[in-house]
Amino acid sequence: QAYNCLIHFYKRPDFRHLMEVVCDLLKGPVYLAGEEVTCLITFSNTSPTPLSSDAGCVLAWASAQLNCFCTVSDSKVAILDKSVTRKSSNPGHGPQSYQTSFQPTAGEAGLAVLSTPTKILFCDLTLHPGERRTYSYIETVPHTASPTYRGTSVKYSYKVSIGTQRLNCPTSMLRVPIRVLSIAGCRADSGPGEREDRLGPTSPFLEEEGVGDSPADLIMQSVQDITSKRRTSYFNIANSRGKVCKFCLYKRSYRLGEDIVGTFDFTVGSVQCVQYSVSLQLREGIEQEYRVKEDQQDKLVTHSKHHEVCLGFSHSHMALPIPLQLAPSFSTPICSVSYILHFEFVTSVAGVVSQPVPEEEGGSEWQVGTGPVLSCSHLTIIIPGT
Numbered sequence: 001q002a003y004n005c006l007i008h009f010y011k012r013p014d015f016r017h018l019m020e021v022v023c024d025l026l027k028g029p030v031y032l033a034g035e036e037v038t039c040l041i042t043f044s045n046t047s048p049t050p051l052s053s054d055a056g057c058v059l060a061w062a063s064a065q066l067n068c069f070c071t072v073s074d075s076k077v078a079i080l081d082k083s084v085t086r087k088s089s090n091p092g093h094g095p096q097s098y099q100t101s102f103q104p105t106a107g108e109a110g111l112a113v114l115s116t117p118t119k120i121l122f123c124d125l126t127l128h129p130g131e132r133r134t135y136s137y138i139e140t141v142p143h144t145a146s147p148t149y150r151g152t153s154v155k156y157s158y159k160v161s162i163g164t165q166r167l168n169c170p171t172s173m174l175r176v177p178i179r180v181l182s183i184a185g186c187r188a189d190s191g192p193g194e195r196e197d198r199l200g201p202t203s204p205f206l207e208e209e210g211v212g213d214s215p216a217d218l219i220m221q222s223v224q225d226i227t228s229k230r231r232t233s234y235f236n237i238a239n240s241r242g243k244v245c246k247f248c249l250y251k252r253s254y255r256l257g258e259d260i261v262g263t264f265d266f267t268v269g270s271v272q273c274v275q276y277s278v279s280l281q282l283r284e285g286i287e288q289e290y291r292v293k294e295d296q297q298d299k300l301v302t303h304s305k306h307h308e309v310c311l312g313f314s315h316s317h318m319a320l321p322i323p324l325q326l327a328p329s330f331s332t333p334i335c336s337v338s339y340i341l342h343f344e345f346v347t348s349v350a351g352v353v354s355q356p357v358p359e360e361e362g363g364s365e366w367q368v369g370t371g372p373v374l375s376c377s378h379l380t381i382i383i384p385g386t
Helices: 194-195 215-228
Strands: 002-009 018-026 030-032 036-045 057-072 111-115 121-128 132-140 154-166 169-182 233-239 242-249 253-255 260-264 273-288 301-309 315-320 335-348 353-356 363-369 368-380
Touching: 018 154, 018 169, 030 215, 036 057, 036 121, 036 154, 057 132, 121 132, 121 273, 132 368, 233 335, 242 335, 260 273, 273 315, 301 315, 301 335
Parallel strands: 030 169, 253 368
Antiparallel strands: 002 018, 018 036, 036 132, 057 111, 057 121, 057 154, 154 169, 233 242, 242 260, 260 315, 273 301, 273 335, 335 368, 353 363
16 A cells, blocks of 8 residues: 655745655555564656756655654643643744754654654665655564554554655655554564464474564464463353343453354343343543543443343343454553443343233233343453454
8 A cells, every 4th residue: 555745845936846755555554563564665756857957856865764652632641741732742943844854753743652763765866857766664663562542532643754855955754654553462573482382283294383474474373372262251140139140251352353252141040131232342541640630530432232132031142243443452651441341231120921912913922120230341352363
């Protein structure tokens, strides 16, 4: 997927050279923490056919850097740096039109919490009309990087910043947004002991595992190992009048895009359940030292829901999809993002009475008095599988 940006360089009010900078992300806009971001950056002089006296366009330099910006809501999160506003992470000492140095964070919203070392693409490049040059930029997303996240109180965003300057002209910037997915504990350079614990067939006649695999393949293998292990958990759900049902959850770690599957056993309950609903909720919590109010509550956002009428059922099951656009579970010094299952049960208060229905209508009719029951369960959601 290519991201295009036209950068105009003016020498006089009637411009003579028009430069085009194109950034091509070879692997697409989504990357894993620990994976390499590979870009092909093309500089082209798209000016018309030159005169004999035209010496071409001279670019003094070009550099690139990967940045992660953290933007917070002032009403919910204490300002990280009093000199930083939400409008600009680096306001500078004057308008950007007068800048002549590479400042990738200038004018960006929020605080730059991650900046990789700046890499110089070239120095002193002359391009005549119709000429172009392509340079490669490769940078590894740190393993400790937080994922891309757009919450109600905190936002984390990643951008590849490319800057260049024509001789005796101000600096021009091209910023390409990317999405980063990360999970704590999943690294591409896992040791031999961790490889022995991985799931799947093994054979002494096969080549050593991990040889020749890309970092993304190794990370996804670690994710597969975590999410494939079944750890069945049982929950007894009851109210003040007795037990309602037993809920079975087969595992607690899931990939984005996967279905959360669980079963309900109503035969063990002494209270009749009429209907239930299960919601997947994202819980965003701000760390205590960054809270504006001491009694500030965590923010809950519902993303998917399963509802079913279960009157007369002995068993029932649910399949709750996890949207791909969600962020994985993560934690930073500022905030933590986790997921829970929120249950709501409607139970019978006065018992269930079956009434006959005319034969031509078929079936039977139930009359019940109802009351609510609430419960929740914690989950871990990590990056999606391929």
